[in-house]
Amino acid sequence: MIFSYFENFDKYLFLKINTVWTSPFLDAVLPWWRDKNTWIPLYIFLALFAFINFGKKALPWFLFVLATAALMDQISSHFLKEFFDRVRPCNDVVMRLKERLLVRHRPQSGSFPSSHASNHFALAVFFFLTLRQYFGKWTWLFFFWAATICYGQLYVGVHYPTDIVAGALLGSLIGWGMYFLFTRFFKMPALDASTKGGKNTIASILPAVQGEAVSPVAQASNTHKTKGL
Secondary structure, three states: OHHHHHHHHHHHHHHHHHHHOOOHHHHHHHHHHOOHHHHHHHHHHHHHHHHHHHHHHHHHHHHHHHHHHHHHHHHHHHHHHHHHOOOOOOOOOOHHHOOOOOOOOOOOOOOOOOHHHHHHHHHHHHHHHHHHHHHHHHHHHHHHHHHHHHHHHHHOOOOOHHHHHHHHHHHHHHHHHHHHHHHHHOOOOOOOHHHOOOOOOHHHHHHHHOOOOOOHHHHHHHHHHHHHO
């Protein structure tokens, strides 16, 4: 009886998000937003950031990112989905008549848990824990990124809310576990000693990356002080 109640509420909340809490703006944006190919530039940026600043020292971090994504995808897509074998709302004979499907492709894999949720939350946690010393408070955006992609999966009609919650929790756990393994054997190198103890934001990184270039005015001031001595 309890299971039936949660199942009915799951479907009720899904239909609210998919058919009631809608707007033309979200209809246009979320199908594109939740597409994995949309975020290729983000992955390229993070890879370039790591290799430009750290060179070969970034290789373990890069390999752990790949391992996190691969492990999470195997667990979610090739084990748990087959084990639970839950039908997606877009393939359910009743729900597909009530929902709006906003993507061209109708996924045929299982619904529980959401691979989008597990994969993106695993990466979000790993990115947050390993990169927060460089990007500071901006690293919280990784959770916004993962959460909005998950919401997109509900909105476009391919997952139930419980699929998303389970995927997000599982992904967060795997992301933390991979971070724990990473820090047992490796550590992220410091950008520059000058960034320690200060506000570690993207802006504060730039002078360190550029070798702390000194302005002509500062050079003249330093020269004047030297002569005065």
